[in-house]
Amino acid sequence: MLALTILGSNSAIAAFGRNPTSQLLQTNEDFLLIDCGEGTQMQMSKFKVKKSKINHIFISHLHGDHYFGLVGLISSMALQNRSNDLHLYAPPPLKDIIDLQLKVADATLPFNLLFHGLGEDGVIADLPTLTVSSFKVCHRIDCWGFKFKEKTNLRSIVPARAKAYEIPPDFYSRLQSGEDYVNAKGTIIPNDQVTVEGPHASQYAYCADTKFHKSIVECVKNSDLIYYETTYLKDRQELAESRYHSTTVDAASVAKAAKAGKLIIGHFSSKYEQLENFLTETKEIFTNTELAIEGTCFKI
Ligand SMILES: [Zn+2]
Numbered sequence: 456m457l458a459l460t461i462l463g464s465n466s467a468i469a470a471f472g473r474n475p476t477s478q479l480l481q482t483n484e485d486f487l488l489i490d491c492g493e494g495t496q497m498q499m500s501k502f503k504v505k506k507s508k509i510n511h512i513f514i515s516h517l518h519g520d521h522y523f524g525l526v527g528l529i530s531s532m533a534l535q536n537r538s539n540d541l542h543l544y545a546p547p548p549l550k551d552i553i554d555l556q557l558k559v560a561d562a563t564l565p566f567n568l569l570f571h572g573l574g575e576d577g578v579i580a581d582l583p584t585l586t587v588s589s590f591k592v593c594h595r596i597d598c599w600g601f602k603f604k605e606k607t608n609l610r611s612i613v614p615a616r617a618k619a620y621e622i623p624p625d626f627y628s629r630l631q632s633g634e635d636y637v638n639a640k641g642t643i644i645p646n647d648q649v650t651v652e653g654p655h656a657s658q659y660a661y662c663a664d665t666k667f668h669k670s671i672v673e674c675v676k677n678s679d680l681i682y683y684e685t686t687y688l689k690d691r692q693e694l695a696e697s698r699y700h701s702t703t704v705d706a707a708s709v710a711k712a713a714k715a716g717k718l719i720i721g722h723f724s725s726k727y728e729q730l731e732n733f734l735t736e737t738k739e740i741f742t743n744t745e746l747a748i749e750g751t752c753f754k755i
């Protein structure tokens with residue numbers, strides 16, 4: 456199971472108690488940070504997220520509301536004597552920005568910061584519990600979305616049946632991989648006699664700043680959960696497109712066409728104090744929608 460905690464939900468300017476974009480995605484083994492707007496480490500303290508547990512950070516693009524909190528976070532990790540490797544997946548120019556900031560401060564990090572530049576669509580990280588892919592979205596500057604797919608392709612053993620066929624426990628991992636068992640007499644025990652289909656592999660798709668583009672639908676198809684930006688309500692469709700952002704109608708249309716399980720909307724413009732209309736408009740097209748309220752944890 457995946458767990459997604461919203462740390463920041465607003466667009467460029469923090470307003471009405473809402474902060475720029477950041478999210479934490481957890482599995483049983485991995486802690487991943489997605490975007491890191493200004494104030495993200497304060498949000499982590501508020502929601503009791505341990506910085507030391509984060510080993511992978513994904514930055515969608517180089518507008519400040521998605522990464523201005525990053526150098527501060529990295530500096531705090533250094534001051535706390537972090538020693539574990541930190542993997543950073545981001546647009547290539549971010550490496551120069553970080554290097555310059557460390558250089559002018561005469562600072563060296565006590566841990567390895569391993570930089571992975573984003574480029575072509577495809578798999579960017581193969582983690583113990585997840586496969587992470589990136590895909591280009593349609594923004595004013597280069598911008599990537601991310602898809603996080605759980606690795607749970609193993610079959611589940613039915614212990615009573617495995618015992619009945621006297622299959623030794625040291626063969627169980629091969630049963631989980633789908634192998635048949637051949638006993639001492641040469642009799643084949645078909646795998647489906649002693650196992651059943653394993654747990655569902657959940658998929659989360661994060662669509663960063665973008666205007667509507669039909670290619671995104673294919674990239675996020677059949678996700679259990681999609682996060683999609685809704686900077687504006689539907690009466691500002693033209694403005695949204697001219698600024699390479701989306702409305703409630705765009706987000707709901709993508710979720711519907713992609714056959715998503717659930718949709719979370721965020722990246723709200725600081726013009727809006729109340730968010731009810733975002734939810735109402737989106738639900739008119741895609742019912743299973745929720746607002747990205749900071750501190751909320753979504754189980755996927
Ligand atoms: Zn933004």
Ligand SMILES: [Zn+2]
Pocket residue numbers: 516518594664
């Ligand atoms: Zn942007």
